[in-house]
Amino acid sequence: MKQRTNGSIRNTDPVSGRPLMVGENMNSKVAAAPANPGAPGPTYQEIVLSDSVRAPDGGVPEVLAPVRNVSLGTADISFERYISEDFFRREMQHVWSKVWQFACREEQINGVGDYFVYDIGSYSLVILRTEAGLKAYHNSCLHRGTKLKPSGTTGWTGDMVQCPFHGWTWNLDGTLREVPCDWEFEHLDYKANRLPEAQVSVWNSLVFVNMDLNAAPLEDYLEVMPAHFKNWWSYEEWRTRVHVQKILSCNWKTAQEAFMEAYHTPVVHPEMTKVVGDWNMQHDIFGPHTSRDLCPMAVSSPSKDHGMSEQDLLEGRLARSVHDTSTAAIPTGETARSVIARRMRDDFLRDYEKDLSGLSDAEILDSLKYNVFPNLFVYGGPGLPQIHQVRPLGNDPHSCLFDIYVLEPLRPGQDRGDPVQMVQITEADSYKDVPGISEMSGLVLDQDTQILRWQHEGMRASHKGAETLSGYQESRIRHLHNTLDAYLASDQARE
Numbered sequence: 001m002k003q004r005t006n007g008s009i010r011n012t013d014p015v016s017g018r019p020l021m022v023g024e025n026m027n028s029k030v031a032a033a034p035a036n037p038g039a040p041g042p043t044y045q046e047i048v049l050s051d052s053v054r055a056p057d058g059g060v061p062e063v064l065a066p067v068r069n070v071s072l073g074t075a076d077i078s079f080e081r082y083i084s085e086d087f088f089r090r091e092m093q094h095v096w097s098k099v100w101q102f103a104c105r106e107e108q109i110n111g112v113g114d115y116f117v118y119d120i121g122s123y124s125l126v127i128l129r130t131e132a133g134l135k136a137y138h139n140s141c142l143h144r145g146t147k148l149k150p151s152g153t154t155g156w157t158g159d160m161v162q163c164p165f166h167g168w169t170w171n172l173d174g175t176l177r178e179v180p181c182d183w184e185f186e187h188l189d190y191k192a193n194r195l196p197e198a199q200v201s202v203w204n205s206l207v208f209v210n211m212d213l214n215a216a217p218l219e220d221y222l223e224v225m226p227a228h229f230k231n232w233w234s235y236e237e238w239r240t241r242v243h244v245q246k247i248l249s250c251n252w253k254t255a256q257e258a259f260m261e262a263y264h265t266p267v268v269h270p271e272m273t274k275v276v277g278d279w280n281m282q283h284d285i286f287g288p289h290t291s292r293d294l295c296p297m298a299v300s301s302p303s304k305d306h307g308m309s310e311q312d313l314l315e316g317r318l319a320r321s322v323h324d325t326s327t328a329a330i331p332t333g334e335t336a337r338s339v340i341a342r343r344m345r346d347d348f349l350r351d352y353e354k355d356l357s358g359l360s361d362a363e364i365l366d367s368l369k370y371n372v373f374p375n376l377f378v379y380g381g382p383g384l385p386q387i388h389q390v391r392p393l394g395n396d397p398h399s400c401l402f403d404i405y406v407l408e409p410l411r412p413g414q415d416r417g418d419p420v421q422m423v424q425i426t427e428a429d430s431y432k433d434v435p436g437i438s439e440m441s442g443l444v445l446d447q448d449t450q451i452l453r454w455q456h457e458g459m460r461a462s463h464k465g466a467e468t469l470s471g472y473q474e475s476r477i478r479h480l481h482n483t484l485d486a487y488l489a490s491d492q493a494r495e
Contacts, residue, residue: 036472041302044282044294051361052338061360063231068284072478076466079459082251088397092121095487098212100221102376106205108419116154130172136200136209143168205235223287242406242436243422250456252400256390263473266303268447273301288483291476295367298336310336352409373483
């Protein structure tokens, strides 16, 4: 289903498998692929069509209307992909060194001389802002290899980058400025000793890097994302309110895949089934690099018959909300979703002077979670403004880092202020203890992450040695592995 061109996997139609031409629409509905037709309860599209505020024509908003999912097969997926040292090494060599990957937000390197160190496996890049824009350099001195900046650091480097060992110094544009005892280096070609670069590009306030200098531009890699997010706003108008990073004892894919399906919700998050859809969540696949899930809020899960009224849904949802928790009787002809969406419009206008009147109830309320291969989630709409990132911790296939950025709008003219400090927690720590994380969000995140060690240990103990995925709810997990295989196969074919 994927073809490689210009150093990256080419977009293909997920139905026919044929390559998509540049600019071709990946948003159209796919009649052959209705959203999970066997699931109980209403579909996501039916829920949106029952909302009080929809698209101007009374239908589903254009950005939510595409339904794109087909069978990607049923074969089991080997646990070796999660626990094998050799498979991990191949991922590092053929995938992580070739793909666009989120490194930081632009606000973290806002001024000239600001830098951020991004590590993935053994690779390390120093991303910094110059007078001419952003640069990304391989984090290794050209003298004897010392890291120019320590891993895990961010800060200000002034007008130069200097090796902390012997003092070789480069200008921010990567040109070699100074070599101590230069009379002993008459053989050194200064022009040839520029700092080696990686590609760096920005979309929607997110800074991406790619170590493959032949890779296609980020805009192409992101497929439908730029067009879809134009329906909302730029996250350049938002600041990071909380940045928390958790160390997990599992493979990076194990952690990521927990956030690509809601099949687990009735078991892991039983309290959420009263106010969130799960088995009727819509899963869309747009190309090799992008997919999404659309999860309805303020509805009861079809997995359990709670017998909840609209008033129950309103009170249950507001009890879990960071917005107004006061309740009142639902007006005749309205629903919990319409009442909550109206309150959120009022809250955003009052608190941030942000007008949401052009958005439907679904765009305001629901979890609209986009996945960018290999490891990024970006949420659309104001209901859950977050960014999630999962990446390997060093060269260990059995551990990873899980970053969550919680965003909030800036009022017109409001200064962004200094970047928020990242809070790092261990597997034993609770999200509920992180300042700025609500009690309910902390509980749900604890539930999600506490199960991951058990899953990863179970993979290593498995006699079967493979996982059996559902056809629809876990389809995006299979899609992730298909794209992973395409990179592995394409890069190996060129060797």
